[in-house]
Amino acid sequence: MRYGSLLILNYFKSIFDSKANSIPAVISIIAIAISIFSLILVLSVMKGFDVKVKQKIIASFPHIIIKTNKEYDFSRFNEIKSFNKTFESYLGIILNKKFDIVQIKGVKDFNSIKKVSSKLDLNKFNESKDHLPVVVGRNFSHKYNKTIGDKFELLIPDFTHRKPKIKTIKGYIVGVSDISDVNTNRLYTTNKYAKDFIGHNTSFIEIVLTDPFRSKIVSNLIIKEFKELKFKVIDWQSVNFSLFNLMKLERISLAIFLSFLIVISATTIYSNMISLITQKKNEIGTLILLGSKKNSLIMVFTQIGFFVGLIGVIIGTFFATIVILLITKTNIINNLSIDLSFYGIDGFPIVFSATYYFYIILFSILIIIISSLLPSYFLLKKDVESLIRRDY
């Protein structure tokens, strides 16, 4: 056995052999394990929120929107999965004698709306020219207790006159969709009906991509191809830039604050090492007298502190991984009846991120090395005479 290993092994054993040293060492291990566990878990949840929110946006909204009334053919772009012409506007609605604001969205035809449960006979309905046919979402239907066949009043702002006016038309629910809209107050009608009833002349092209995360690149390709669309193309990442930045900032702030936990835990290793080295002062003096270099002794005591901290890192990482796996691979959150519908996302927001693991473990190890190195460095700077002198 080599000299360094011999000392590390024996001093490491001696820590856990005596109560005076083992209790502080165990406290250090627990403190570091809890810090690592908290940091990994909180950041994984924050990252989970980020991922889930992005998934929700990608699933609910087009990935690129182009504000134009003209027709374009984007089928030559391989990365574009589908594109549709639509329009969006806001109307007033009077339901159950209450006023509310709703968004109306134009679609190519009613069949293009996801999972429309049933529809009225539009031919029969079309006989009445003063009713705007709309499809509503399931949430809208529940919220206002309205279903197929129900009518209501819609108030359309008309800015074509010098003095803005409000035009009143009748709305008529022709279908209820299972679409889980982020916006509950959204009505769907066809582009044709919208033009006839609302007279809206600003429309959009909504594009869905095969890889939504390449939206910026595809946007630039579109602009490059159709120069007149510059300033009219916007992708989902740019629209939600502030939200994503805010979430990132929140993650970084939490990471910084929780990192202090690791720093505070590491101070326990610092004090343990001071205590251990002070106890072993005369032995260290003897080792130096026998020819041991101070640097090799600094390395020995640094490694002892490091191994104590490493146990905490391993325990914390292990338990954090177990909890993440339990949440992601089992229904434990559902079984615990934790209601997450408030956040408008499906499932508990937690993800396993190897990058986070890497940075958290690297940071912890660095802090542990520093807190183990400093006491050895400062105490072993003393001359050998003061190290071997007995303090009675």
Place this chain on the structure above:
Amino acid sequence: MLLEVKNLTKQYENKVVLNEIELQINEGDFVSIIGPSGSGKSTLLNILSLISNQTSGTYNFLGESNKTILADYNYLINSRKKIGIMSNLSELIPDLSIKDNILLPGYIGNCLNEIDSVYKELINLANIVNLQNEKPINISSGERQRVLLCRALVLNPEILIADEPTSNLDESNALNLIEHLAYLNNKNNITIIIATHDQRIYTKTKIIYGLSNGKLN
């Protein structure tokens, strides 16, 4: 000449512990420095062992000034390997076995294989073969002194410096230890310097110096 001390003074704050010491030690000498407790024996041995520095005067260790040696850490480590130190202040490491304690200089110098035969000879000579796997806490003070002596000699040093080697030893153990030292001096021609106030020891040495009030006679 192995060691040469000229006009050496050591002072702690205002207290003069060693005053203008003159000392010459040659190869094969068996020297005892005697004096009462607090007379400065350990301080002088610490300087001779290259542990501490003098306030003034010169000390040449194997022809080189100790100040030069102490200024260069690697040089100091190599020079210390030529001295075997047996002192009550040099601890046995409690967590290591007696064998590992004796072999520590070999572990440190990464020369365990080279000292194996010396180790075996020493433990036989010191009659501690049966203690090899014991921990220091389980051995008597006489055995402890013999273990310290073995550790001091395991690298075949040119000089052995022992500070109060018979303290805490009964008559029989003390005489036994002295016999060992005399044997080593005669057989291996090791230079031995002992600080003691034990009459049983210094009468066995070839040269006796008396240290009193910081002066060496």
